[in-house]
Amino acid sequence: MGQYKGYLIDLDGTVYRGRERIPAAKRFIERLQASASDFLLVTNNTTKSPEDVAANLADNHDIHVKPENVYTAALATADYVDELAGDGEKSMYVIGELGLKGALLAKGFHFNETTPRFVVVGLDYDVTYHKFELATLAIKRGARFIGTNADTNLPNERGLVPGAGSVIAMVERATQQRATYVGKPETIIMKKAVEKIGLDKQDCVMVGDNYMTDISAAINFEMDSLLVYTGVSTPELVAKQAVQPTNVINSLDEWDLENGVVK
Structure with missing residues (x-):
């Protein structure tokens, strides 16, 4: 070989x-x-699970792989935050889609909107001011700020739309803190x-x-x-x-x- x-x-x-x-x-x-x-x-990509990615490859591209062959920034973020947490508390507030939330939940993390140990921010197609507000206040209270990836834009059929990096940048501006990026x-x-x-x-x-x-x-x-x-x-x-x-x-x-x- x-x-x-x-x-x-x-x-x-x-x-x-x-x-x-x-x-x-x-x-x-x-x-x-x-x-x-x-x-x-x-x-x-942090919005999809490995199963979703593998299904897309099979259905739309005739490429057949196992979910175990897929490693997303969501999984990497969950692995990294789990490492940071160690044997300590696994509380989090997340701005993101199911791919990210599911990866963190699978590591034993639980949601806490007010005093989480970690704030994890990624691409969220339904992001709101209230979500930004909760993330900002939690980080100001001392939560560790993690960003999934710095991609400012994503290409789709309409053009270059905002990516995870654009969402994270708003929280960075509001908190005057830079996220630790994973992707x-x-x-x-x-x-x-x-x-x-x-x-x-x-x-x-x-x-x-x-x-x-x-x-x-x-x-x-x-x-x-x-x-x-x-x-x-x-x-x-x-x-x-x-x-x-x-x-x-x-x-x-x-x-x-x-x-x-x-x-």
Whole structure:
């Protein structure tokens, strides 16, 4: 087998483009499965459960993976906050969708709107002033402030809409505190993903289309990267960066899985 025993793979822009299929990505994942390689689909999405993500891949992209192959920023946030909590109280106030709340509840956390130990903020499609108010007051009382990911915008069929980072930024402005961020390009999600896959980071590579999130996460974590030009980043943008990706390809078909090199 090649130099990499484990692959951490971004989703949107790498495995699919919104609702559009990327045939080379399907072939790449099937090659990983055929070779029994370890892989995790690592996404900053916190609104969906791993089961939902796997179902979307199967139903809309004909890519068939197990929920265990999916690692969301919601799961990484729950793992991180659980680590912070230790044997102490597991109380939280959350701005976020069911994917985030479910991940935290599965770790034994319970809701507390007034004096939680942690305030966790992510993307919430039904966010209200009252939710911002509760989060702000709790942080002012001493709650630890955690942000799922810093993505300011998300692409959908209408254009670039506000992302989790925009929601978190409002709480930061109201509290005059910066959140501890978990998702890409931060190292927390990378550390937790590597722990989940059960390998050393030297044996893994991060595969993604976005230099500013996927590749920067690998660089920050001192892990190898594989940039594929099927999504956000362009050769012109990447050429301007001080630190280059370890590997660059135009299509996942160009990756020699057996030897861990570009064909």
